[in-house]
Amino acid sequence: MKTSFKVTLSAVALCVLSACQSTGPAQQTEAGKVSNRASNAIIAKSAYSFEQDDIKVPAFFDTQGLSNCNFDRADENDNCPLKKPIVRMYFGGTDVGGQGQGVDALREYDDHQLLMMLENQFAGINRFRIVTRDDETVSQEQQIQLEQQGAKNVARRAAERRTLQPDYIVKLDTLRTVKNEGSITGWMDYTLEITSAIIDPYTRELMPYPNLGKIRVKSEDVRERNELKYVMANNRYVSGYRYFDSAHVNAVINDMASRGIDILLTRMLSEMPATAQVLGIKGNQVSLDRGQNAGVLANETMIIFEYSAGFVEPIGVANVNPSRNSATGEITLWKNTQRAESIEAQAAAGIYRPSSQGKIFAVSVGTPANFLENRT
Incomplete structure (x- = not known):
């Protein structure tokens, strides 16, 4: 019996919801080839394999919906993308x-x-x-x-x-x-x-x-x-x-x-990606307010971005691992922008805590590479 997908690299272009300039399409996922004319499994690219052009908020995430969030886990607004349907x-x-x-x-x-x-x-x-x-x-x-x-x-x-x-x-x-x-x-x-x-x-x-x-x-x-x-x-x-x-x-x-x-x-x-709010960044380490309770999976590849006044500013990409109600991750690559460099410098000097005017979030880009092999 065949027990695993044959994973081959392919470019999956995702729509761009970003305030930053870029020179090429983002490549955030890989296609797991099942067989000829059969359906493919789309697998998230490892955060350690990202390049600058890949650091963009994925296509299916509603960034505008974040303005509807009240961040009450027990009674979240129906139109908030943090709420689980x-x-x-x-x-x-x-x-x-x-x-x-x-x-x-x-x-x-x-x-x-x-x-x-x-x-x-x-x-x-x-x-x-x-x-x-x-x-x-x-x-x-x-x-x-x-x-x-x-x-x-x-x-x-x-x-x-x-x-x-x-x-x-x-x-x-x-x-x-x-x-x-x-x-x-x-x-x-x-x-x-x-x-x-x-x-x-x-x-x-x-x-x-x-x-x-x-x-x-x-x-x-x-x-x-x-x-x-x-x-x-x-x-x-x-x-x-x-x-x-x-x-x-x-x-x-x-x-x-x-x-x-x-x-x-x-x-x-x-x-329907997993989403969490960033509580703080220290060096390359990032702390999230939600974990398994919000569907964050082990070895999750997540885009870190700032959301302020309706604008989205990608900050970097992180490899994230959850606990039950929170998660921690490592930013593997910072975005080469002035804002990201400013946050990186502040995080290097201590703990960077996002302001109420410029909240920072993490959003997943797809199924972790080892999920199908280990959990299904």
């Missing part, structure tokens, strides 16, 4: 295509497994608050609490902690197809396509953002082709891959779905 996930239409051998077994795949997998992965990155649809587990736990704690205590606890109301719905549709080649000796080729939609449950609006597009995964991305080889005689199965056995088919589709969700995560992490 609450989402509920659905698998919608599911279709199966193909002809010949293996179609019936493919139809037996249970999409509920995909939903649980998706919820777990999204909850793990902590940039969204997930309202689970695992009703069976929740109901079972509530019954146990009733038996152990009594109805009065359970009712009091439920009143204190109400069910979250989603800001958005994430709806995924899937198309599974199978194609087999050969007559005596054949191979099964599976394809899984995932399309997503973001819906405002109150206005019923189909949201244009984030635009995650279509994700396509092939069986060759997760299995060596010989593993899906079978032998027929007189139109009957003889040996090899058991394409008619739903357990064997489910194992392949599960791996394909996991790969597809990995790619979906990288797109979400790019379009």
Whole structure:
């Protein structure tokens, strides 16, 4: 089984939201090649590999929205980019295509497994608050609490902690197809396509953002082709891959779905970056007011920038590691501008503390390079 992405460098040009002059496009991410005609995972470039032209606020971050922030973690303004959206996930239409051998077994795949997998992965990155649809587990736990704690205590606890109301719905549709080649000796080729939609449950609006597009995964991305080889005689199965056995088919589709969700995560992490406010800078060390609680990941590449009177001034790029409620990082490269040099000089002489007129923030540029390998 193939266990990792083949990562190749490519230039991904990001839109520029900056008050500084530059001479070239920013290159803040890398493309993880899955296979020919399959979808790619977009991986953040290491902060230690950045050059001057790369130090720009990434395309999908709403710098103007910072003016809406009240910096109250428990009750942040809905229009503040520091607030984590609450989402509920659905698998919608599911279709199966193909002809010949293996179609019936493919139809037996249970999409509920995909939903649980998706919820777990999204909850793990902590940039969204997930309202689970695992009703069976929740109901079972509530019954146990009733038996152990009594109805009065359970009712009091439920009143204190109400069910979250989603800001958005994430709806995924899937198309599974199978194609087999050969007559005596054949191979099964599976394809899984995932399309997503973001819906405002109150206005019923189909949201244009984030635009995650279509994700396509092939069986060759997760299995060596010989593993899906079978032998027929007189139109009957003889040996090899058991394409008619739903357990064997489910194992392949599960791996394909996991790969597809990995790619979906990288797109979400790019379009909905983690953000924190900079408390202070000492030398090359930077201190942030939020950490895992705001979805900052280990070895996060983050752009440090100053926001003042509606203007954005990139300061540098940092490699950041979080604790539960805060984070620290190392500025690996300072921006070659007068403002950045001034802050660097003050930080070298002591602790630079941003003023209320010129706040400094950190924003992530994408999925850390080792995240898919170590956490998914």
